[in-house]
Amino acid sequence: MKAFEKNIRRVEPYVPGEQPQRKVIKLNTNENPYPPAPGVWKAMQEMDPDRLRLYPDPTAESLVDALAEFYGVGRDQVFVGVGSDDVLSMCFLTFFNSEKPIFFPDITYSFYKVWAELYRIPYECQKLDEDFKIVKEDYYRENGGVIFPNPNAPTAIYEDLDFVEDILMHNQDVIVIVDEAYIDFAGRSALELIDKYENLIVVQTFSKARSMAGMRIGYAISNPKLIKYLNDAKYSFNSYTMNQTSLLYGVEAVKDREYFEETVQKIVDTREWAKGELAKLGFEFPDSRANFIFATHPNYDAKELFEALKKHDIYVRFWGSERIEQYLRITVGTKEEMQILFDFLREYINNK
Amino acid sequence: MKAFEKNIRRVEPYVPGEQPQRKVIKLNTNENPYPPAPGVWKAMQEMDPDRLRLYPDPTAESLVDALAEFYGVGRDQVFVGVGSDDVLSMCFLTFFNSEKPIFFPDITYSFYKVWAELYRIPYECQKLDEDFKIVKEDYYRENGGVIFPNPNAPTAIYEDLDFVEDILMHNQDVIVIVDEAYIDFAGRSALELIDKYENLIVVQTFSKARSMAGMRIGYAISNPKLIKYLNDAKYSFNSYTMNQTSLLYGVEAVKDREYFEETVQKIVDTREWAKGELAKLGFEFPDSRANFIFATHPNYDAKELFEALKKHDIYVRFWGSERIEQYLRITVGTKEEMQILFDFLREYINNK
Numbered sequence: 001m002k003a004f005e006k007n008i009r010r011v012e013p014y015v016p017g018e019q020p021q022r023k024v025i026k027l028n029t030n031e032n033p034y035p036p037a038p039g040v041w042k043a044m045q046e047m048d049p050d051r052l053r054l055y056p057d058p059t060a061e062s063l064v065d066a067l068a069e070f071y072g073v074g075r076d077q078v079f080v081g082v083g084s085d086d087v088l089s090m091c092f093l094t095f096f097n098s099e100k101p102i103f104f105p106d107i108t109y110s111f112y113k114v115w116a117e118l119y120r121i122p123y124e125c126q127k128l129d130e131d132f133k134i135v136k137e138d139y140y141r142e143n144g145g146v147i148f149p150n151p152n153a154p155t156a157i158y159e160d161l162d163f164v165e166d167i168l169m170h171n172q173d174v175i176v177i178v179d180e181a182y183i184d185f186a187g188r189s190a191l192e193l194i195d196k197y198e199n200l201i202v203v204q205t206f207s208k209a210r211s212m213a214g215m216r217i218g219y220a221i222s223n224p225k226l227i228k229y230l231n232d233a234k235y236s237f238n239s240y241t242m243n244q245t246s247l248l249y250g251v252e253a254v255k256d257r258e259y260f261e262e263t264v265q266k267i268v269d270t271r272e273w274a275k276g277e278l279a280k281l282g283f284e285f286p287d288s289r290a291n292f293i294f295a296t297h298p299n300y301d302a303k304e305l306f307e308a309l310k311k312h313d314i315y316v317r318f319w320g321s322e323r324i325e326q327y328l329r330i331t332v333g334t335k336e337e338m339q340i341l342f343d344f345l346r347e348y349i350n351n352k
Numbered sequence: 353m354k355a356f357e358k359n360i361r362r363v364e365p366y367v368p369g370e371q372p373q374r375k376v377i378k379l380n381t382n383e384n385p386y387p388p389a390p391g392v393w394k395a396m397q398e399m400d401p402d403r404l405r406l407y408p409d410p411t412a413e414s415l416v417d418a419l420a421e422f423y424g425v426g427r428d429q430v431f432v433g434v435g436s437d438d439v440l441s442m443c444f445l446t447f448f449n450s451e452k453p454i455f456f457p458d459i460t461y462s463f464y465k466v467w468a469e470l471y472r473i474p475y476e477c478q479k480l481d482e483d484f485k486i487v488k489e490d491y492y493r494e495n496g497g498v499i500f501p502n503p504n505a506p507t508a509i510y511e512d513l514d515f516v517e518d519i520l521m522h523n524q525d526v527i528v529i530v531d532e533a534y535i536d537f538a539g540r541s542a543l544e545l546i547d548k549y550e551n552l553i554v555v556q557t558f559s560k561a562r563s564m565a566g567m568r569i570g571y572a573i574s575n576p577k578l579i580k581y582l583n584d585a586k587y588s589f590n591s592y593t594m595n596q597t598s599l600l601y602g603v604e605a606v607k608d609r610e611y612f613e614e615t616v617q618k619i620v621d622t623r624e625w626a627k628g629e630l631a632k633l634g635f636e637f638p639d640s641r642a643n644f645i646f647a648t649h650p651n652y653d654a655k656e657l658f659e660a661l662k663k664h665d666i667y668v669r670f671w672g673s674e675r676i677e678q679y680l681r682i683t684v685g686t687k688e689e690m691q692i693l694f695d696f697l698r699e700y701i702n703n704k
Contacts, residue, residue, distance in 0.1 A: 058371065238434060
């Protein structure tokens with residue numbers, strides 16, 4: 001090893017789902033099967049290219065204002081970043097500086113562990129129960145902070161607001177982050193609790209319900225004090241994270257509430273129908289409240305099925321890691337895409 | 353103070369130059385006065401909006417390939433990020449983990465200090481000499497890493513390749529980063545040295561010579577080993593940092609070498625003319641090799657002049673910090689913009 005290599009930080013990187021370049025049935029990264037709101041298309045056409053030569057507004061004011069209006073909060077209660085990954089990573093860096101371990105579920109969004117290790121934050125994973133449900137009592141012990149997704153990923157299980165509030169009530173001395181990437185497909189948001197618990201941060205994204213995974217926009221909503229700390233940290237990294245197109249298209253995507261609600265409803269309808277189809281085929285899964293279904297089949301090996309699907313250009317997600325080695329995460333696509341999936345599964349099962 | 357505030361990381365954020373929303377003569381943030389390459393305009397018009405719903409390619413392959421081809425290096429030698437700020441910040445986190453202080457100039461890009469403090473990296477500033485020049489011998493002592501811009505900012509002074517190589521020769525056991533945001537306006541790049549020094553990282557940006565400050569694209573070029581470490585760190589933060597529009601427009605901006613060279617030449621020509629005009633008005637400045645001029649006037653207070661300019665909708669940059677309290681940084685705009693500036697300065701001087 002060369003001397004200059006001695007002080008290089010080595011990390012085990014997160015491995016994202018594949019982004020195949022060919023045309024496939026892509027049910028592996030929880031993208032929205034429908035395009036962004038029509039206003040986004042229009043903004044693309046009408047954007048003045050000269051705008052690209054200028055630095056974007058570092059405060060992202062236009063986008064912050066649009067979100068504040070949509071959610072009925074103050075503009076000083078909204079923080080935006082390059083996808084909710086950027087927002088969450090900033091939250092870890094800013095808020096989790098205790099000597100005590102932060103708590104999150106053992107089966108959850110795998111980036112939590114990566115950030116904790118990157119920033120050298122002590123952490124302790126709390127085991128989901130046999131039905132993959134969060135055991136809220138596990139979060140009542142002393143800790144350095146709490147984070148969990150609701151609905152949880154990749155289980156798709158949603159816990160109601162009373163459950164979330166129980167965790168908050170028992171954790172008023174630390175920051176609690178509720179990661180709501182999939183909340184629009186699920187039910188009531190913890191946003192209802194932000195005035196009541198000033199240690200609560202709710203993180204959401206444009207990648208799922210707003211059909212803009214490709215634009216990388218995420219946001220946190222909390223009280224003005226915590227949002228200010230987040231902005232200070234962000235300005236220390238990179239003042240201009242949101243580029244001109246993200247700002248412009250982001251505003252258009254937020255403005256169109258009707259399109260947003262319609263799109264979400266279509267996906268929820270497809271999901272409910274897909275649950276029935278999967279059940280008919282003998283699959284088992286926790287009740288999904290997200291835009292994906294976390295399914296297993298008692299008679300077929302998940303890895304083999306994953307490979308077979310892939311061979312037929314149907315991409316789903318498979319991890320093969322502890323406790324979930326027999327599970328596949330299947331994104332809810334269009335009804336047509338799901339039909340192709342079910343046709344394949346039916347044949348697969350009949351021929352085995 | 354609430355208990356949950358105890359473990360919040362508090363940082364002194366970097367304060368970026370103003371981004372006025374009104375139409376002004378904007379010579380305060382070193383943006384390019386010319387629009388991006390025509391291919392970028394075309395890509396904007398032709399982009400399929402459906403692409404926005406999909407996650408971008410986390411490896412940013414298309415953009416990496418375009419840069420590798422442009423600079424004649426391997427695709428495994430290129431790392432891209434959300435502006436050179438993101439790239440540099442990743443470099444600090446990844447490469448500067450020594451107990452010994454990293455070295456950089458006392459008057460330089462002010463983000464270096466911010467990142468060092470954010471990541472708790474010890475650092476030691478080396479004083480520029482009376483003419484604002486880097487004293488290379490100051491960098492020959494033992495250290496934990498070296499970073500300097502060439503041309504330096506905000507002085508605009510360029511040092512030739514022999515000078516850069518002297519620093520490299522004396523620092524083969526640590527990582528040396530040459531921050532070349534302004535190199536295209538200056539002269540030979542340290543890229544010529546990357547095969548010779550495997551501890552060298554060269555960082556450049558699309559914000560200046562490529563007219564894309566608004567898109568937030570920066571890159572590092574080095575040997576495959578160091579680029580891999582950078583990518584590992586990046587994937588730990590956020591796998592998908594470059595959004596779909598950055599990838600698409602970035603490729604178009606790199607492809608058009610002729611437009612790039614023409615634009616740079618126009619700015620260099622304007623700069624050379626502007627130096628003469630400023631000298632005629634009695635200003636003094638180090639010889640600029642960047643797209644800005646760092647100027648002082650023996651008879652007029654910089655802060656007063658800065659305020660007077662601003663009142664007339666001419667924005668330049670002023671810090672008022674130690675050693676440079678009498679200096680203004682003036683971006684080289686179009687010839688027309690500079691003419692308005694000089695007309696104002698002439699009147700200001702005549703009426704004082």
